[in-house]
Amino acid sequence: MLRLEDLHKQFGANLVLRGVDLEIKKGETMVIIGRSGEGKSVLLKCIVNLIEPDQGKVWLDGRDMLQLDGKGRDHLRRRFGFLFQGAALFDSLTVEENVSFGLRRLTDYSEARIREIVKEKLAMVGLKDIERQKPAELSGGMKKRVGLARAIAMNPEVILYDEPTTGLDPIMADAINDLILQMQKKLSVTSIAVTHDMTSAYKIGDRIAMLHEGRIVDVGTPANFKRSKNALVHQFITGSAHGPISLV
Amino acid sequence: MIVNTWWVSLVNRFSSPVLNTFEEIGKIFILLGQICLGILKLLRQPKKFKKFYYPLIMEQMVNMGVNSIPVVITTALFTGMVLAVQTGVTMEAKLQGASIFVGSIVNLALIRELGPVLSGLLVTARVGSAMAAEIGTMKITEQVDALRTLATNPIEYLAIPRFVSIVVMMPMLAIMADVLGSLGGWMVATVYLGVNSHVYWYGAQVTVHMYDVFTGLAKSLVFGIILCIFALHRGFATFGGAEGVGRATTGAVVNASITLLIVDYFLTQFFALF
Numbered sequence: 001m002l003r004l005e006d007l008h009k010q011f012g013a014n015l016v017l018r019g020v021d022l023e024i025k026k027g028e029t030m031v032i033i034g035r036s037g038e039g040k041s042v043l044l045k046c047i048v049n050l051i052e053p054d055q056g057k058v059w060l061d062g063r064d065m066l067q068l069d070g071k072g073r074d075h076l077r078r079r080f081g082f083l084f085q086g087a088a089l090f091d092s093l094t095v096e097e098n099v100s101f102g103l104r105r106l107t108d109y110s111e112a113r114i115r116e117i118v119k120e121k122l123a124m125v126g127l128k129d130i131e132r133q134k135p136a137e138l139s140g141g142m143k144k145r146v147g148l149a150r151a152i153a154m155n156p157e158v159i160l161y162d163e164p165t166t167g168l169d170p171i172m173a174d175a176i177n178d179l180i181l182q183m184q185k186k187l188s189v190t191s192i193a194v195t196h197d198m199t200s201a202y203k204i205g206d207r208i209a210m211l212h213e214g215r216i217v218d219v220g221t222p223a224n225f226k227r228s229k230n231a232l233v234h235q236f237i238t239g240s241a242h243g244p245i246s247l248v
Numbered sequence: 249m250i251v252n253t254w255w256v257s258l259v260n261r262f263s264s265p266v267l268n269t270f271e272e273i274g275k276i277f278i279l280l281g282q283i284c285l286g287i288l289k290l291l292r293q294p295k296k297f298k299k300f301y302y303p304l305i306m307e308q309m310v311n312m313g314v315n316s317i318p319v320v321i322t323t324a325l326f327t328g329m330v331l332a333v334q335t336g337v338t339m340e341a342k343l344q345g346a347s348i349f350v351g352s353i354v355n356l357a358l359i360r361e362l363g364p365v366l367s368g369l370l371v372t373a374r375v376g377s378a379m380a381a382e383i384g385t386m387k388i389t390e391q392v393d394a395l396r397t398l399a400t401n402p403i404e405y406l407a408i409p410r411f412v413s414i415v416v417m418m419p420m421l422a423i424m425a426d427v428l429g430s431l432g433g434w435m436v437a438t439v440y441l442g443v444n445s446h447v448y449w450y451g452a453q454v455t456v457h458m459y460d461v462f463t464g465l466a467k468s469l470v471f472g473i474i475l476c477i478f479a480l481h482r483g484f485a486t487f488g489g490a491e492g493v494g495r496a497t498t499g500a501v502v503n504a505s506i507t508l509l510i511v512d513y514f515l516t517q518f519f520a521l522f
Contacts, residue, residue, distance in 0.1 A: 050393045074399040081397075088394040091385075102398040105300065150398075 001026040001190055002047070002158065007056035008214075009042055016042050017053065018214030029184055029191040031205035033198070033236065035245065038211050040194035041085065044160050047192070048080050049073055060158075078106060081151030081159040081189075085166060087143040089135035095122070095146050096131035102154045121149040124186070125179055141172035148179060152187065159183060161193035165200045177203045198237055202226075210236060212245065276481050280473075282403050283411050283480075290408065304409035312375045312410070313417030317424060319374060320367050324425035327362055328354055328432030336441040347441045351451030354433035359456050359464045363426040365512055368471030371414075371421060372504045376479040379410060380500035383483025384493040392484070407480050411473075418472030419465045426464065463519040470515060471508050478504035 007020040016039035024030045034040050045051040047058055049065060058065040065076055089098050099118045103109055109117070122128060125145040135143060144164065151159055164180060165173035177200050183189060184204075195201055201208050202222045209219040210233050218230045228234055235243030290297045335353045339346035383406055386392050395402045430452065437443040482500040486492045 045393070048397060050396055070401075074401075077397060077399050082394070084390045084394060086389055088390040090391055090394070091389075101400075106399055 003059040005057040008054045028206040031201040031208045032194045034211035079157045081156035083147050083151045083161045085163040087147035099149045125149045158190045165197050180204045286404050286408050308409045308413035320421050321428040324429040325432040328429030329436045332433035332436035348447050350437045351448035352455035355452035355456050358429040359426050359460050364422045364464050364468035367421045367425040372475040376475040377497045377501050379479035380483045381497045384486030384496040387486045414472040414476040418468045422468035475504040
């Protein structure tokens with residue numbers, strides 16, 4: 001369904017992506033792991049063209065997203081939902097306005113229908129009666145849930161999760177993992193999550209890919225990853241400071 | 249062969265800020281172009297404009313314009329009063345009875361220069377800083393990216409309502425500054441300097457022409473565009489956390505204020521041609 005081909009991205013002298021090739025099948029959850037600063041979030045943003053890659057292709061159902069004009073990209077972006085690391089809720093808007101943002105701007109639904117959808121999506125992420133609250137009044141976990149409700153409001157086919165459990169306590173992190181699994185079951189979406197939280201990766205991932213020095217160095221199921229002979233993968237999943245991955 | 253002499257490094261050192269400045273100017277004009285094209289595009293979609301952008305523009309007009317009224321009229325009132333005292337006392341000391349010209353001087357200075365410049369600088373400090381900080385914060389907290397993922401162009405959603413609001417509100421604030429400054433001058437002239445009220449207003453009437461009012465308003469419009477475009481540019485270019493927001497805010501206010509004063513000189517020269 002989604003194929004990344006030879007993606008390169010450089011910021012100044014810093015080569016972040018050096019030829020990423022990865023295929024994500026329809027309906028699967030692909031987790032991309034890697035050290036902080038390896039370019040996982042950059043890769044995710046390249047997929048929806050929030051960051052323009054220097055080279056490479058992003059194929060979605062046989063169409064290269066990077067070749068499209070602004071209107072075409074906007075149209076294709078509607079097929080994606082994006083959960084940002086810090087949720088990225090609009091501060092000046094209420095929860096209801098945040099979740100309904102895309103619905104109001106991109107659909108012709110009536111106010112009553114929009115309110116109904118907002119309620120339904122908030123219920124899906126385990127929230128209710130917070131429509132009038134502003135993001136500043138919410139806890140970190142609630143913000144992530146509202147962010148997820150906003151991401152699924154337009155019924156996307158692909159959901160991108162940028163560090164979905166970072167900054168949350170273990171219980172809330174597990175609750176978010178459960179939510180991601182629920183989204184998968186209820187909505188049958190294709191998901192791509194980037195994380196360095198292995199507990200989360202094992203729980204939510206159908207397959208895991210490891211990004212190291214700008215390239216995908218291994219792809220496999222969680223079970224295969226646990227048994228991997230790849231020294232880079234082994235060092236990362238065991239969280240060892242000693243091995244081929246240098247600390248600097 | 250690589251030539252690496254002291255003068256090469258000296259040229260590099262001094263050319264870098266110059267090139268950066270030109271790059272910045274280029275980006276500012278590109279942003280201005282994007283905003284103007286965006287406005288034209290929206291004008292062709294009246295339904296979308298009315299549904300989404302009209303409420304945003306109204307909200308910004310209140311934030312930027314209506315909420316700036318107290319600071320603008322207070323400053324203008326006291327500037328008019330100070331101007332009347334300074335000119336009246338100075339002229340009276342040199343030539344007895346010359347304070348009858350206070351009305352002419354105060355009103356001409358206010359309408360041509362002080363009204364637009366003072367309101368421009370005050371709105372830059374109050375609105376420009378807030379605009380750069382707000383958009384800068386949205387940028388570093390990925391809210392600008394979130395807009396894009398929701399198929400919404402940040403220029404359309406964030407920049408255009410602010411730009412349109414400031415273009416409409418700045419001349420209105422300048423008119424208020426003119427009126428309040430003139431009233432301040434009138435109070436001092438009649439109460440403190442003993443100038444006849446009729447003489448004060450007659451002096452204003454014969455000295456100030458419609459052309460002066462027009463040039464003052466044209467200046468305030470240009471100043472509004474300058475402060476808005478600098479604030480938006482710095483806001484959208486913000487990086488590096490809270491420190492970056494601080495840098496963007498300071499940069500927006502300082503750059504806009506300096507540019508505003510430089511442009512004021514050239515506009516004054518230009519309007520003096522006619």
